[in-house]
Structure formats: structure tokens, C-alpha cells
Amino acid sequence: MQLLWTYIVSGLTTAAIYAIAATGLVLTYTTTGVFNFAHGGVGMMAAFTYWQMRFGWHWPAPVALVLVLFVLAPLFGALLELVMMRRLDGTSDTTKLVVTLALMLATIGAATWIWNPNEARPIRKFWENSVVTVFGVRLPWHQVIALILAAVVAVALRLLLTRVRLGVAMRACVDDRALASLNGARQSRVAMASWAIGTSLAALAGILIAPTLNLSQLPLTLLIINAYAAAMIGRLRSLPMTFVGAIILGVSTDLLKGYADRISSWTSIDSKFLSGFYQSWPIVVLFLVLLLLPQNRLRSHTATRNREYIVKPTWPGTGLFVGIIVGGAIMLSYVLPKADLFSLNKMWGLGIIGLSMIPLVGYSGHISLCQLSLAGVGMVVMHHMGAHGNPIALVWAAVVAGIVGFIVALPSLRLSGIYLALSTAAFAVLMDRWIFVLPKWKLFGYSFDLFNGGNLNIVKTRLFGMRLTGYRSFFVFASVAFALVVMVVVLIRRSTYGQRLIALKDSPAACATLCMNPKITRLSVFTISAAIAGFGGAIYGQAMQSVTPQSLDFVAGLSILMVMVIGGLTSPGAALFMGMFLGSPFVANVAGKVVPSFSQLQTVLVGLVGIGLGKNPNGFIPSDIRPNWNIFLKHRAALGAVLVAFVGLWILRRADVFDNWVFAWCCLGLLALAPVVLRIITKEPFPPRREPGAEVPKLSVPVDQLGLTGPVSDEDARTLDQMLALPSVSG
Amino acid sequence: MGDALLELRGVRAGYGGIEVVHGVDLVVERGQVFGVLGPNGAGKTTLMKVAAALHPPTAGDVIVAGRRVNGATPDQLARAGLCLVPEGRGIFPNLSVRENLWMNTYAGASMADVEAAAYAQFPRLKDRRNQTAGTLSGGEQQMLALARAVATRPAVLLLDELSMGLAPQLVEHLYDAVVAIARQGVSILVVEQFAKTVLGAASQAAIMVGGRIVKVGTPAELEDELSAAYLGGH
Numbered sequence: 001m002q003l004l005w006t007y008i009v010s011g012l013t014t015a016a017i018y019a020i021a022a023t024g025l026v027l028t029y030t031t032t033g034v035f036n037f038a039h040g041g042v043g044m045m046a047a048f049t050y051w052q053m054r055f056g057w058h059w060p061a062p063v064a065l066v067l068v069l070f071v072l073a074p075l076f077g078a079l080l081e082l083v084m085m086r087r088l089d090g091t092s093d094t095t096k097l098v099v100t101l102a103l104m105l106a107t108i109g110a111a112t113w114i115w116n117p118n119e120a121r122p123i124r125k126f127w128e129n130s131v132v133t134v135f136g137v138r139l140p141w142h143q144v145i146a147l148i149l150a151a152v153v154a155v156a157l158r159l160l161l162t163r164v165r166l167g168v169a170m171r172a173c174v175d176d177r178a179l180a181s182l183n184g185a186r187q188s189r190v191a192m193a194s195w196a197i198g199t200s201l202a203a204l205a206g207i208l209i210a211p212t213l214n215l216s217q218l219p220l221t222l223l224i225i226n227a228y229a230a231a232m233i234g235r236l237r238s239l240p241m242t243f244v245g246a247i248i249l250g251v252s253t254d255l256l257k258g259y260a261d262r263i264s265s266w267t268s269i270d271s272k273f274l275s276g277f278y279q280s281w282p283i284v285v286l287f288l289v290l291l292l293l294p295q296n297r298l299r300s301h302t303a304t305r306n307r308e309y310i311v312k313p314t315w316p317g318t319g320l321f322v323g324i325i326v327g328g329a330i331m332l333s334y335v336l337p338k339a340d341l342f343s344l345n346k347m348w349g350l351g352i353i354g355l356s357m358i359p360l361v362g363y364s365g366h367i368s369l370c371q372l373s374l375a376g377v378g379m380v381v382m383h384h385m386g387a388h389g390n391p392i393a394l395v396w397a398a399v400v401a402g403i404v405g406f407i408v409a410l411p412s413l414r415l416s417g418i419y420l421a422l423s424t425a426a427f428a429v430l431m432d433r434w435i436f437v438l439p440k441w442k443l444f445g446y447s448f449d450l451f452n453g454g455n456l457n458i459v460k461t462r463l464f465g466m467r468l469t470g471y472r473s474f475f476v477f478a479s480v481a482f483a484l485v486v487m488v489v490v491l492i493r494r495s496t497y498g499q500r501l502i503a504l505k506d507s508p509a510a511c512a513t514l515c516m517n518p519k520i521t522r523l524s525v526f527t528i529s530a531a532i533a534g535f536g537g538a539i540y541g542q543a544m545q546s547v548t549p550q551s552l553d554f555v556a557g558l559s560i561l562m563v564m565v566i567g568g569l570t571s572p573g574a575a576l577f578m579g580m581f582l583g584s585p586f587v588a589n590v591a592g593k594v595v596p597s598f599s600q601l602q603t604v605l606v607g608l609v610g611i612g613l614g615k616n617p618n619g620f621i622p623s624d625i626r627p628n629w630n631i632f633l634k635h636r637a638a639l640g641a642v643l644v645a646f647v648g649l650w651i652l653r654r655a656d657v658f659d660n661w662v663f664a665w666c667c668l669g670l671l672a673l674a675p676v677v678l679r680i681i682t683k684e685p686f687p688p689r690r691e692p693g694a695e696v697p698k699l700s701v702p703v704d705q706l707g708l709t710g711p712v713s714d715e716d717a718r719t720l721d722q723m724l725a726l727p728s729v730s731g
Numbered sequence: 732m733g734d735a736l737l738e739l740r741g742v743r744a745g746y747g748g749i750e751v752v753h754g755v756d757l758v759v760e761r762g763q764v765f766g767v768l769g770p771n772g773a774g775k776t777t778l779m780k781v782a783a784a785l786h787p788p789t790a791g792d793v794i795v796a797g798r799r800v801n802g803a804t805p806d807q808l809a810r811a812g813l814c815l816v817p818e819g820r821g822i823f824p825n826l827s828v829r830e831n832l833w834m835n836t837y838a839g840a841s842m843a844d845v846e847a848a849a850y851a852q853f854p855r856l857k858d859r860r861n862q863t864a865g866t867l868s869g870g871e872q873q874m875l876a877l878a879r880a881v882a883t884r885p886a887v888l889l890l891d892e893l894s895m896g897l898a899p900q901l902v903e904h905l906y907d908a909v910v911a912i913a914r915q916g917v918s919i920l921v922v923e924q925f926a927k928t929v930l931g932a933a934s935q936a937a938i939m940v941g942g943r944i945v946k947v948g949t950p951a952e953l954e955d956e957l958s959a960a961y962l963g964g965h
Binding site: 162165168169171172174175176178179180181182183184185186187719 | 748783785804805806809810814815817821822823824825826830833834835836837838879
């Protein structure tokens, strides 16, 4: 009994920290409509900053605390509002979520960059050796402080939101931001205040939770993410229910850990199989809460004008793209050294995983954060079934991943937006913390060893009797696989099925009135996308040859999504860009010369660029590259000339006239300059840049009078094309 | 000519390059109730939004109390004495009645003054002061929205479709309150799709069709023109 009591009391202190973190999250969500995925990352940064001041520079604890909690954290929150969140008006929930995910990546990257993760950073608890006895349980002061602070936060927030005008204005902004400003409330000030408070609460939670584990970037971030389950129990709205949620979460976590041995003996399951489950318990709670609790309609502010659009690729354009990919891969395979080709091999598999996101996230707007885990399923299948290079294993990888995707989608059918993103995140974390690290087990006489004891060896496929072990043959084979999947994605976009996906994203209500069955469409797109991811995983695994569960972690999956979004989630070109950015040594080699510790810079960069999404939610390929290159569709001869120029460069490289660096820079230069030169020669105007807030071009007469008073001028036709985001047909 | 508190000069506005208000001139004098009537899609609500700085004009000027206020933010205009009661219910449904009134103190009045003025005009609100506004009846919600206009003592009041979805008797009651507010020297611009309700209260009115003002006059002068405007005679 005493033991039970001890676990309950210690669970309550864990609950206190979860409560502090979760209330911060709920506060920013209810007042600004943005679910801040980066809450964990911000708390982690704060904990590191506190460590630096308190233990790195030996400042007195009160000074460090005041500085972090009352100066730096609120400033950071206000800054976030000023430079990021304010620009998110008129963007979809996906973009809002992705921007905060990007921020999370940036904080993890920056913290890893600043504080070397290989150094130990002991962080002491407050009044470490003092204990107090409560109901016969000896409690360290640190935990008592956490409990007191949680109570203070609860009371203070209650007072703020009901007794202070600023707090009432925060709630008013949730109801109707425009009306709040019609009353004279300064919206920006209100939003800044809630971000500042939310960030401070994240910081407080981070500092309190840090001493319970070694100060380490990723675990600390994920530990605060655990608190999201509590926020979900409060349905992201009710602060009292959030506290209840935190208590359920904290106490159950500590009870599970405390009684781990007994649970093992009761269930006769060895505790080594369950340890991953215990670690992931808060995530399991999150998953269950998402599935079981009735969900509110997501409270996001209606976009008066959505700034996002989906381009429809043409078959000739796709044929050209695919031809250039395969042709380019063949040419590259003859000029690149073996070592470079070996590391470049990864780009195709990663690219296919990126392509799997296009129908699901890009067309249908369902945010999935578990595509890399599904790719992991493909790798596991490839390892077990493709041991002798059997090509059918590739099909099996797609089929099994598709089935897993279907199973994941089934319970999440009624979830959307943030809820869906969180449930897929929970699945991803469960996979990499528990399922992928499970030791070997036996069931009904069969032995299972999913991840081969923590390291999968994946053998390259045999095709038409040929083994693709040669570095060149595999590179070309993988590029062909990528090209085929590009065509599948384009086929989806151009089919009525693709139109249905987009229609469902735009207006589920309108689709329901047209007798569409959203459930079947949704399940099918999840399954197709999972199958593509599984296939991509099989190719990616072959390129890596040996895969550990760590290479499939949640954050790695986030980087893939983020780079896809930066490129443009609806564009296959983005997958190629992502593959090259994350899977090729080129970027690392270039940047490595400028900044030595590039690996972190890469994460920070991805995060920072992702943050800029509010400015251009469509990604740079559909909004910058495509309009620039569209001119070549009209001037086929010029296109031929550019292709010939590429082949010429390649021949010169083959003849060793210059080295690979010069070749790479020349190719990039040609890519950048060709459309500019063509426009100068043909005197065609440059496509206008789509800048939000920039003046929308005006027609000479109102649109309803266009053509009534005289023929439509070329200028007006061009303006119309631009307003409707159509490729230029005028002239 | 009395002193004009709200003046629109050649205002043009649109959405994404498509113009819906094609150059509107309007003058509302002190203590006047000015009605803007017109069918669906005439651009009335857009005009209101431009006047309250909720939507940027593409051309023309908005002048409040003799000062050109183009480029001001809605909250600046609100604190300067312009009050818009928007289409639908201009209230915060998740706040209590009292908290809704508290939001009115941004324009400078104290909470005690705001409550006193609001409850004097609409006593029913006093009984419901701790009730969540979203649970009030439609008429009570509109009273709460109007209470803002009473309590903040604005110089200019803009009312967008006040009668929407309400019983005729209640509408009459609300318009009595509007006339009472005007008598205190407030300039009121009312936009309504249903003409009759406004013509009883307004001292001056305009008909707006297809983004343009086609006729300005007293309610009596306009009555004959109305059917033509609504049936597409203009």
C-alpha cells in the first residue's frame, strides 16, 4: 500500500510538470488558433539556456531563472508571433502545423549545434538533498516545488482569463478577431501576450523536467511532447480538464514504471518486450485520447482568401521530367566517382518516400508524420523477404506497408488537421521507440525478429537474373523506380480520383452533397501513400545496406516532410529536390566548406526555411521554378538546345576537360540562366512573383464588364491568368 | 449643410482584383440616420467594411470627423470613436454578457459607465449579465451588440443588417433604440437589405445597386425608386 501511495505521489509531481507544459499549449492554441508543435522544442531550449547560465557560467539560480522565465522566454514568444505566426493568416491548417514543426526542428538543430550532445551536462534539482515527508511519503523539494508551481500557474491563468481585461480580450480573439479589433483591442498585442505566456510556461516545464533525465536535446523535447496527451484530454480548450489529463497521465506513467516487474509476471511477458511500451505510454495515451474523445470542430480562423493552389502537371511535361531524371542518372553514373555514387544512391529512395506524401498531404491535406515509419516497414519486409535479391520483395514491401497504412488510417478516419497529425506522430514514435527495437520473440512456434536485433541488412535486388550490386546499375535502377512512381503520382493527380482528393480537401461538405464517400477515398489514399512509402523504404534500405531504428526516428521523418513542403508538397519536383538535399553529399560538401558542423546546420536551415512558409505556402517549385520554365513549353527548340548543352557539358566532363565541381556548377548555372536568357531573346515578360501583400494586378475594367465595351486586351487576359493562377495562355 | 462626421469620397474596393464598389460618395451628418438600401450583392457590406477599416479601399478617401483616415487600423478607428456592429451577431459567444461589455472599455469609457449605459437602454441584459452570450436569444444578442454602440458613445455608428433573422416586433424595438442613439448626436450609417425597416428610422437614404449609389434622397423620395432597384430597373 505504501508503495502504491509512493507511486501516486511521485506521479502527481510528474503530472504537475505535464500540466504546466500542457496549459501553455492550450493557452496559445485557444487564443491564436495555432497548435504549437514546437512547444517541446522551446521548453528544451529553455532548459539548456538555464543550464548554461546556472551550471555553465555559475550564475546564481534566481538570476538564471528570472532571466530565462521572465525575460528570454517571453521575448522569444513575442518574437515568434511577430515574425512567424502573424504571417499565417490565409493559410491552411497544414501550413500552420508545418511551420511550427519547422520551428521544432530548428530548435532541436540549434540546440544540438550550440550544446554538443556528446558532452554530459549534469543538471541539479532545486534543493537537491532536502526532502519533505507528506502522508508518510518522502518527497524531494524539487517535486514539491513542481506541485506548488502547477497550482500557482492554474490559479494565475484562471485569474488572467477572467479577471484581467487582457485575458478576456485573449478569449474574445478566439471568438472573433475582427470584432475584437472593432472594439479597439490591439490584436497583435493580445496575440503577442499569449505567445509570451505560452512560451514561458514551456520554459518552466522544460527547466523542471530536465533534471529527471540527462540534459539531452531529443529526449527532452519528446518528454514535453508527452504533455500533449494532457492537452488533448482538455480537448485543447478546457484548462481544468487539461489538469485532470495531466494527473491521469502522470500517475499512470509512474504506476506503470513502478509495477513493471509485477505486470510482467502477471502477463508472463518478459519485461524486455514491454520496456519500450512503458517509455511510450504517454504517446499511447495520446493515441487513445485522440481516438476515443469526441472532437471539437477545429477552431481555426476562416481564411478569407486561401493563398494555396495545386498545379496540374501535363503528360508531355511529365515525360520530359522523367526522361531527364533517367537520362541524367545514366549520365551522372558515368562521371561520378564510386564513393559519391554510393552516397547519392540514397536520394532516390528518399525521393520516393517524399513522393508518397504528395497524394496524401499535398492533394488531400491529411498531415501524416509517419511516412518514414511506413518506409521502415518496407525495409523490414525487404530484409526478411528479399534476402536473396528476390525482386518480388519490392512488391511485398509495398503491400505490407499499404496494409499497415490502412490499419493506421482505420481508427483515424474521423480525425483531421492537428488531431490526425498528432495520431500519426504517436504511431511514428511508437514504432521507433517500441516496435522497431523489440527483441526476438516466439509466437505459435514461429520466431519473429523484426529488426534483426537492431540492425537490418538489406540485400540489393536481382533483376532479370542480374544482381544490381554494381554501384552504377543500382543508381540507374533506383532512378527508374523513382521515375515510375512520379508517373503514378501524376496519374493520380490527373485522374478523377485525384480531383476527388482535392475536392474533399477543399470542401468535405460539398463533396457529401455530391454523394462522395469520404471514408473510402480517405482509406484508399492512406493505403496508396503507405504502399509508395513502403516501396520507397525498400529502395532506400538497399541504398543504405544497413539500417538501424535510429535512422528512422520521428525527427528524421519530420525533416523529409519539411523539405517537401519547402519544395512544394504538390509537386513531384519537390521529391527530387528533397532527395538531393537530404540524400546527397553535394549540399553537405558545399556547406561543409563554409560551416564545419554542417549536419546541424542542415536541420537548422530546414527549420528556418520551413518557418518562412507563411510567406509562400505553396513551396518554391510551383511558385518560382515552374512559372520560370513554362516558357520552354512554347519554345520546344530552345528546350532542345538546353538539353544539348547539358549533353555537351557531360561530354566535356567525360573528356576530363574539367572536374566534377566545375561540371556541377555549370549545370546549376545552365538551369538558372536558361529561362532568363530565353526570355531576353524572345522578349517575353518575366512571370510576376507571387508575394503576399503585394498589389494584386488590376484589370482595366471590372471583371463583369470585361469584353462588353471592346475586345479583351492582352494585358487584361494576362492579368486574369495570373489572378486565377493559370499558366499563361495569352499572347 | 450641417457638420459631416462620416464622409466617403470616390471609394472603390474589391476582392482579389475584382472590383465590387465602383466609386461611392456619401455624407452622414451629425445626429443623422443614413440608410443604404439595395439588393443582395450590391456591395453594401463591403462599403461598411471599408468605412470601418476592415477592408482596404483601392481608391478614394474615408473621412471621419474631418480627418482622412485611410490606412488606419480597425482598432485605431474604434478608439477614435467609430463603431461598427457587423452583419450577423456582433458579439463574442464564449464570453459572458459582462465580459462582452468589458471589451467595450477599450474606447476609453470605464466599466461602470459602460454597464450603466448598456443596462439603462436594455434592462434585460442586466438579468443575464453572467450568462454566456452564445446562449442568449437572437434579439438579446443583437441588443448586446447594440449595447456597445450605446456604451462607448461613438461619434459614428455603422450598423450592418441589424434586422437579420429577427422577429419584426423586435426589429422595431431595436430601431427605436437606434433613433434614440442618433438623437444624442451620433451619426449613424445603416445598411439593410429589407428597406421598410430602415425607411421608418432614417432621415436620409441612398439606393445602392451593382456597386454604385444610384439615388440619394429622403425616405419618401426613395420609396418609389425601391422596387425598380430591387427588380433590376437600374
